[in-house]
Amino acid sequence: MRQSLARELSNLIERGRDRQLRLAVTGLSRAGKTAFLTSLVYQLRHAGLEARLDLLPAAREGRLLGAQRVAQQDLGVPRFPFDEAMLALDDSPPRWPEPTRGISELRLHIRYRPQRGGLLGGLGRDSATLTLDLFDYPGEWLLDLPLLDHDYLSWSTGQQTSLSPERRTLASGWLDAVADLDPAAAADEGELARIAQHYAEALRAAREAGFADLQPGRFLLPGDLDGAPVLQFFPLPGLDVDDRQRLETLPEDSVYHTLARRFAYYQQHIVRPFYQEHFRRFDRQIVLVDVLGALNAGPERFEDLSRALATLMQSFDYGKRSLISRLFSPRIDRLAIAATKADHVTPEQHVNLVSLLEALLGEPLKDLRFADIPVKAFSLASIRATRAHEVEHQGKHAPALRGTTQDGEETLVFPGEVPVRLPRSDFWTRQGFAFHAFRPLSREARGDGLPHIRMDAALDWLIGDKLT
Ligand SMILES: Nc1nc2c(ncn2[C@@H]2O[C@H](COP(=O)(O)OP(=O)(O)O)[C@@H](O)[C@H]2O)c(=O)[nH]1
Ligand SMILES: [Mg+2]
Incomplete structure (x- = not known):
């Protein structure tokens, strides 16, 4: 206890000196979190060697001296598998890193030379260290925030009405x-477990089919809770709030009452602790969105992504009366949203990609700006494969674009134009979008460094001001 107090205190002091930053990366499954964090690290x-980071002033000015991984603090959080990811990329043929599930963490010490005339520079310091704590966690967990505003009955009835015809078909096993x-x-017990199994399967089927707006989030990524009664609840059809x-x-x-108890337990022991122990303590976050993937999947999936993002972004709505502020008073001072995998389209489409991302997040962005949260939108490729x-x-x-398909075939393609606004029905019938999954570049092909698109711009927004 005493030790953890001392640790908290030294954290506070470091943070007071602006020398420590907790940065979280989130996004729905396959949005590109692992690729982003791997590339960032x-x-x-x-930096200063092979990496090209011209849009990050500290790097451009030669003041970024390097970064080292050091032991992380939260011993209960798995380590982000950076080495494993690099091994996959360096393999022949190169592979994308394995998907991770759940939260992971990595701590970096970044050494830099403060700007002359800056606060630390003025003290005659040659170099300074920024401690950067990086976190990767599933965006699916954020879909559970609204669940805290319900009790079992209101949640149960709400879930029923939100089932679209296609989702109903996918859930037919559970409905039966x-x-x-x-x-x-x-x-x-046995019967509830069996029905809950069907419910989880229905959610998984919906996700496989490309749907993202799914609750409860932990049913999709149960981790070590697999099979625990806390994950054995589901809505009851036919209930009415009256x-x-x-x-x-x-x-x-x-x-x-049994289902209601499990629902309450899930709220108290799964959803709340994540916000209390992790989310609330992140200083900055980046939300990654696979806009191009959704564009490729068609209108229904695109709509669904839009709904899921609206829910997800509620966790960043710090307006005084918002759910998140009432419950947790988090303190993020900066937010980035990024459309990932921009290397899937030709460079002149990147501007459109940012516009489309902003359109997709239209309402939540308005709320954020209203609440005075600095937020910036990007398009980027963490690991450029074309x-x-x-x-x-x-x-x-x-x-x-030239790239190698996952089957190892060299191709030259024009994938299509990215609409600037939310696509209307004629976009889907007329034009559509042809998306190719590419293999990462081989070690020889990529030369020195790990090619990216605008990782440096994102880095500048997320940590640049701490390196002055
Ligand atoms: N071409 C390209 N593909 C990417 C990029 N980032 C991610 N991907 C693809 O998207 C998949 C999912 O990315 P991953 O980082 O594992 O997503 P996560 O589930 O959010 O961690 C990868 O396996 C790649 O196929 C990128 O920068 N460029
Ligand atoms: Mg991952």
């Missing part, structure tokens, strides 16, 4: 299994 470790369940009957009084009088061991080319066609120059 790589670029900082190779739950159809005969009587809320008043005595709960049978039934509250009648439902309250049901026996304690009824299906209804090269931009110009091709000549009938005397005209046209942009194209």
